[in-house]
Amino acid sequence: MATMLVPTATHDAGKFASSLVADMRGAPSVALSDLFPGHGPPSPKPARSQVIVGPNGLGTSAARPIGTRHGESVPIPRAEPATITGPKGLGTSAARLIGGLHPHHAPKAAPEQGESVTVDQELLDRVGLSQLGASAAWVSPHQPDTPELFCPGPVRDDPALGQLVNDQLVAWAGEMGIYPGQLDHLRKCDFGRLMMLTHPATNDPDRLLAAAKVVIAEWASDDYYLDEEKFGADPATAAARYGLLYGIVDPVALPVRYAPQVDKHLEDDAIARAFRSGMEHLAKYTTTAQMARFQHQMAILFTTLDQNASWRLTKEQPAVWHYLVHRQHNSYLPPMILVDSIAGYELSPQEFYNPGVRRAVLMVGLAAVLLNDLYSASKESDDDISLPEAIIAEEKCTHREAIARTVEIHNELMQMFVAEAAVLSAAGSPALRRFFTDLWAWCGGSRQWHATTLRYHSDDAKRTNDKTQHADSTA
Numbered sequence: 001m002a003t004m005l006v007p008t009a010t011h012d013a014g015k016f017a018s019s020l021v022a023d024m025r026g027a028p029s030v031a032l033s034d035l036f037p038g039h040g041p042p043s044p045k046p047a048r049s050q051v052i053v054g055p056n057g058l059g060t061s062a063a064r065p066i067g068t069r070h071g072e073s074v075p076i077p078r079a080e081p082a083t084i085t086g087p088k089g090l091g092t093s094a095a096r097l098i099g100g101l102h103p104h105h106a107p108k109a110a111p112e113q114g115e116s117v118t119v120d121q122e123l124l125d126r127v128g129l130s131q132l133g134a135s136a137a138w139v140s141p142h143q144p145d146t147p148e149l150f151c152p153g154p155v156r157d158d159p160a161l162g163q164l165v166n167d168q169l170v171a172w173a174g175e176m177g178i179y180p181g182q183l184d185h186l187r188k189c190d191f192g193r194l195m196m197l198t199h200p201a202t203n204d205p206d207r208l209l210a211a212a213k214v215v216i217a218e219w220a221s222d223d224y225y226l227d228e229e230k231f232g233a234d235p236a237t238a239a240a241r242y243g244l245l246y247g248i249v250d251p252v253a254l255p256v257r258y259a260p261q262v263d264k265h266l267e268d269d270a271i272a273r274a275f276r277s278g279m280e281h282l283a284k285y286t287t288t289a290q291m292a293r294f295q296h297q298m299a300i301l302f303t304t305l306d307q308n309a310s311w312r313l314t315k316e317q318p319a320v321w322h323y324l325v326h327r328q329h330n331s332y333l334p335p336m337i338l339v340d341s342i343a344g345y346e347l348s349p350q351e352f353y354n355p356g357v358r359r360a361v362l363m364v365g366l367a368a369v370l371l372n373d374l375y376s377a378s379k380e381s382d383d384d385i386s387l388p389e390a391i392i393a394e395e396k397c398t399h400r401e402a403i404a405r406t407v408e409i410h411n412e413l414m415q416m417f418v419a420e421a422a423v424l425s426a427a428g429s430p431a432l433r434r435f436f437t438d439l440w441a442w443c444g445g446s447r448q449w450h451a452t453t454l455r456y457h458s459d460d461a462k463r464t465n466d467k468t469q470h471a472d473s474t475a
């Protein structure tokens with residue numbers, strides 16, 4: 001049976017957003033504590049006290065059919081080319097908002113080290129996100145040495161829907177020929193459940209399947225081109241393969257003489273085939289602009305996967321800031337920015353590409369994928385490139401300290417996202433507020449999946465936990 005884990009305030013997207021953002025109680029913090037053997041934070045209060053089983057169409061008041069104009073929306077002011085808001089001075093360039101916001105609405109400066117983000121409560125009240133600033137009960141008061149993730153739990157859990165999507169996904173993967181001989185494992189990883197958890201705004205299995213196909217094609221390319229040598233992955237050839245793959249994601253238009261070779265490539269390469277099929281399915285639910293932004297995000301993803309391949313070849317452990325720049329784009333943004341397409345509304349390109357919105361989206365995208373760095377350590381090889389590993393190399397600290405620092409960085413990004421999303425919501429359309437809310441929900445669903453999926457919790461996990469303990473005891 002489907003369960004909504006937060007109230008569904010269908011008539012007021014603002015209230016819905018605030019309840020969503022304010023409620024951390026569904027978050028599976030106990031699973032995070034596994035990363036800190038012997039130092040688990042207390043179990044969260046069950047979210048079920050707030051369970052409302054009921055109507056579909058989360059926050060539907062803010063939703064519009066795909067492709068309609070936002071006639072009644074409050075447009076974000078046009079970017080003034082010369083407008084630079086935010087902090088100035090050395091080391092602050094990354095924190096500036098360039099254009100797109102009235103200076104009055106600009107979030108305060110990014111926090112200094114050790115400082116927490118402050119949000120404008122009056123503003124939050126005005127945009128209907130009153131509880132948002134009060135939601136930061138994110139450091140476990142009982143275990144001060146054990147940081148708590150500032151990340152919600154899942155909004156909806158509908159195991160039957162997840163299973164339906166998973167079954168269809170695995171069948172499709174078999175047809176495409178991806179994950180040959182691995183379909184049982186693929187089924188157990190339960191990417192259908194990931195889709196059900198991350199897109200609570202729709203119950204339509206076909207929409208979820210469309211999103212699932214491209215996600216699994218992305219993962220397959222990561223596994224088979226870059227990560228898993230046992231599957232033929234090779235950093236030396238990864239960039240060349242990603243280059244060809246992008247010609248499928250953003251279909252190339254070749255001279256007649258050469259076009260058949262692309263068809264042949266589609267016959268030969270299961271991942272290319274999977275992308276072609278997945279993109280066709282996705283196109284059922286995207287406007288031209290939504291598809292274009294997805295292709296753009298994929299181009300960025302492939303570029304950073306090439307960057308990753310180059311680090312593997314040179315055996316370089318990136319500096320922490322290099323890694324963060326890399327991971328901001330080698331992130332979950334491709335699936336995350338589909339939240340409106342899959343839910344059946346459209347955030348306009350003007351708002352999507354507004355620099356302030358882009359900044360907020362980049363922050364939440366990085367935070368979401370850092371969660372992967374926390375949970376996926378169990379399956380990664382010894383020469384893994386991840387934030388904890390980069391921190392260990394740079395700061396000469398223990399694995400435990402590096403994990404704690406990673407959580408802190410994640411939390412800072414999430415807090416900044418919340419603060420800036422609130423400010424932007426004040427000036428933006430209802431669709432923008434909904435988009436931020438849906439991204440937040442995506443993070444909650446993703447967290448749940450990472451905490452439980454067999455992809456990161458197989459027998460191999462024990463081997464790595466042993467490795468973790470060893471690293472701690474020898475540090």
Ligand SMILES: CC(C)=CCC/C(C)=C(\C)COP(=O)(O)OP(=O)(O)O
Nearest residue numbers: 215218219222330331332334372376
């Ligand atoms: C879903 C998606 C955007 C996939 C492409 C890249 C990718 C697999 C990630 C961003 C996830 O990170 P990572 O490569 O570390 O994933 P695994 O831990 O190997 O599952």
